[in-house]
Amino acid sequence: MATRHLYAVRHGSADPFGELTDVGRRQTELLAERLARLPVDAVWHSPLPRAARSAGIIGERLPGVPVREAAELVDHVPHVPDDPPPAWAGFFDGYDAAEADAGARLADALVDRFARPAGTETHEVLVTHAYQVAWLVRSALDAPPARWLGLGCGNTALTAIEYYDGAAPAVLVYNDMGHLPADLRWTGFGPGTRP
Template sequence: MPTRHLHVLRHGAADPFGELTEEGERQAELAGRRLAAVPVDVVWHSPLPRAVRTAEVVGAQLPGARVVPAAEAIDHVPHVPRPVPAAWAGFFDGYDTSEAAEGERLAAALTTRFARAADVETHEVLVTHAFQVAWLVRDALGAPPEGWLGLPSANAGLTTLEYRDDRSVTLVAYNDLGHLPPELRWTGFGPVTRP
């Protein structure tokens, strides 16, 4: 049975303007080197600059792989839980119903396009954002919509999902940072102890 191997990668570290930093460029290069051992057919990416540049750097390590935009992979909040958990109240403060509806529409489009089997065996890379990585993992685990909350994804963290034509999905790896040296792991997060 053909398997769609979807290697989901959060973009590299970016500056406040959304451009990759020097660290982000290095993270993307190392992620690309790691993925070079896989017969990647295509590198999909969000249209935002930090994801576009990450995909370009990763794609340069993958001869023959096409680098293609995927509008569904854009950064967005995929689901606003009701009621909002107290710990998340500040994050969702001011988030209106039209924004929530658009986020849910984009989340549905993301899973419809990527969270399914392909007709042929394929290896694809999807360069996207932390919330989209969390949403795809939540979907694979069959968790409720609010299950995406609290699933952090580091810059250049690699998550691999396998989709088969019998509609089963396997979470092979989540937020794997083995390709990054310690100083490039968990960039953009506060000073807490992390593995």
């Protein structure tokens, strides 16, 4: 059975201007070493600089593998719940119906392009953002749309999803930071106790 293997990753740690920090570059180099052990066919990235630069670093470790931009991977809010949980209410302040509709269209485009069987055996890396990784996992699990809110994603954490013809997708790994030493893990999250 032909399987589409997606390796969805969040970009490396970035500064407030969207450029990779030294930590983000090191995180991405370590992720690239891990991905170099896989038979990667393509690397796709968001148009935003932090994702594009991360994809470039990964591409340097994958000779001959094409690295291309995919507009569907851009950072956006994929779903605005009608009644957001109280902890998220402030986050959604100011989102109007037009913004919510635009985010939903981008989320649909992301799923339509990447979250389905490809017809052949493929291994693709998606260098994107936390919300898009969460949306792909939510979609693979066929969870209600608002469930993306509870899925955090660390910088350069690896999520692996497989898509098969005639079968439900399988989430093999979610938010795996095993390629990072302890001092490079848990960036991209707010303060708090981490396992």
